[in-house]
Amino acid sequence: MSNRIRVAVGGVTGWAGGELARGVAHADDMTLVAGLSRGAAGQTLAELTAHKGTPGVAVASIDELAEGAFDVYVEYTRPDVAKRNILQALAKGAHVVVGTSGLSDEDYAEIDAAAHQAGRGVLACGNFAITVVLLQKFAEMAARHLEHWEIIDYAKAGKVDVPSGTVRELAYRLGQVREAAQVVPVDQVKGPKETRGATLSGSQVHAVRLPGYQLGVEVIFGADGQRLHLKHEAGDGSKPYVSGALLAIRKVHTVTGLVRGLDKVMEGL
Missing domain, CATH: 3.30.360.10 (Dihydrodipicolinate Reductase; domain 2)
Structure with a gap:
């Protein structure tokens, strides 16, 4: 990885994904390089995150992202497209952090196999709080x-x-x-x-x-x-999940294959 982690966020305008995208954009060691949102496709990430230094525009599908263009993909979209997005991100050479709910144990078994084949890590966290x-x-x-x-x-x-x-x-x-x-x-x-x-x-x-x-x-x-x-x-806001998700982004490259649970990469737990 480069000194700054290049991050793509799926669901960049969502309740949790939007807050995380703003957190990534303002993090000193990360750059938000891509965001997925069908409804906001074409809008600049700088506008969506209220961070003027964020480059690029939102795209409708992960298929539009180039191989090797991002180091970590964060999945925060919908259960019906999550697995495909994760597998696509692995195929493009990225590590993956999963925040989307609704994936089954069978889905995760398939994701684990794909991650091992790609030599990448997948950190699946049902909740980052x-x-x-x-x-x-x-x-x-x-x-x-x-x-x-x-x-x-x-x-x-x-x-x-x-x-x-x-x-x-x-x-x-x-x-x-x-x-x-x-x-x-x-x-x-x-x-x-x-x-x-x-x-x-x-x-x-x-x-x-x-x-x-x-x-x-x-x-x-x-x-x-x-x-x-x-x-x-949980309360109504999504801010409590941002710090845990940022930690997952920083740590996912330390694992290979699927790991379930943020505590698995937290020291002292």
């Missing part, structure tokens, strides 16, 4: 000692992907510790089985979609006579 990073670490610790737990996924009414990327990552990581124990297996319950949620990586997951929520995750551990609740709740 430090409170989520800590929740994931605490939950892994708890799962080593408590065998019963379930996960609740909270989000705004209009969020179409279920569960969130944060919860998918949490369930995956808990599944690496062990599967949650169930006194009554889901296939043996009496009544609608859907009321027990979906089984994801060995955890029961329940998705709540209601007005008044932005993003949240709760994992509840149960044992005889006691419970442990670990919960993260």
Whole structure:
């Protein structure tokens, strides 16, 4: 890499991607060289980020970006195009940071294979907020000692992907510790089985979609006579995610293949 990391942001006008693009544009060690946005294609990145020194214009598709033109691609678009964008970025020689939710474990397996073939790193973070990073670490610790737990996924009414990327990552990581124990297996319950949620990586997951929520995750551990609740709740703004995403951009070149979780590249965690 050059001294300044050349960054392309997918979803450069989105709720999270837009805030990140401004963060990249103002970072001393990065240059925002490209942004993806169908609605804003042709607009200058300087205008979109309110940073006069940012070159280039937004484009509608990653296909319009030249091979070798960027060092790191940050995926913040939509679940239905995310995997293709990631694979395209790897094929163009870039490392990838994934913030888009909705990708499955099967999708990540394919991405991991492509990343190894390309000799590049992919850092997938369901959530860049430090409170989520800590929740994931605490939950892994708890799962080593408590065998019963379930996960609740909270989000705004209009969020179409279920569960969130944060919860998918949490369930995956808990599944690496062990599967949650169930006194009554889901296939043996009496009544609608859907009321027990979906089984994801060995955890029961329940998705709540209601007005008044932005993003949240709760994992509840149960044992005889006691419970442990670990919960993260996000506010309306996207700024809390920027510092973690910038860290991911700086660190993704240190890994090869797919790594899930920002804490994997954070010292001391």
